[in-house]
Amino acid sequence: MSSGGGGGGDQGRHGLYHQHGHGQLTRYDGAGGYELSNDDMESFFFSQPEGVGGGVRADEIAPYSSITSYLQGFLDPTGLARHLDVPAKHELSVDVRSHDQDSQGTGSAAGESAALLTPNSSVSFSSGGGDGEGKSRRSKKGRAQEPDDQEDGKDHEDGESSKTANNKPKKKAEKRPRLPRVSFLTKSEVDHLEDGYRWRKYGQKAVKNSPYPRSYYRCTTPKCGVKKRVERSYQDPSTVITTYEGQHTHHSPASLRGSAAHLFMPPGLHGLPPPHLIPPGVFHPELMSMMRMPYPSPNMHLLSVP
DNA sequence: CGCTTTTGACCGGCGC
């Protein structure tokens, strides 16, 4: 993997670089997965012809190269019009489940989902619990001290935050409750999709059944402990699986200019019904709001619009 | 100069 994932291949720079890709939502047949039929999601998500195999780079991106871009489009009349201009039809699924029982399965969960998914993109919500990995690892070899500890053993969920923060007595009794997780499957050439938040990559690992590595990112905001994993589906190399974990304790930097709230409930979303009017089982805007994750919400809403 | 990425090593949990 010398040049593997991190190989700087993907525009190593963060910031608001564009991402390209075929944004497509797929339906996830996973258990308890909600489905919603849509059809041209990709059209307005990533109006990229299809240079997937070609060599489309993040530079030559479409209007909405990422979930965030798309979201931001909401704030932009033009963008919105774009969306509404397209028949919101596509297949999307929301999977709400708890991962409190799996440890590795979790990771695979996303992978499996990807495998089962159709060449579009899907979103799966996973209601877990508290955090788990971040704090339960504190004591390393010589990592006696934790410099800033951005968020790991900080607070978050409260409760078992003082378990292994510093002490060796790392009790394993904890089933290490996980934070809510949300997985997105997106057709994209780039793995790190811009979502409005600033992330810092802190690790990368090779995925067992996939030739593609999995990258680990953490929100750079000091008190925010949100993490996200990005990996590519081994079955659909063009599909990127992004799993968010935790909830932001702040607003999206990108939304500062437009208030994140708008992302969730655009005042006059021409044609978009209020969250509570969305067909039950289709999406959980509240959950997203809770997690402060604007990314999927709008999309889903749009999708749910006839 | 500061921030982010890269990369190898290590930890902890789980399965066999």
Place this chain on the structure above:
DNA sequence: GCGCCGGTCAAAAGCG
């Protein structure tokens, strides 16, 4: 009890 795997840390390097 051992091995495997996922996940995280930390030092170093690169870039704007």
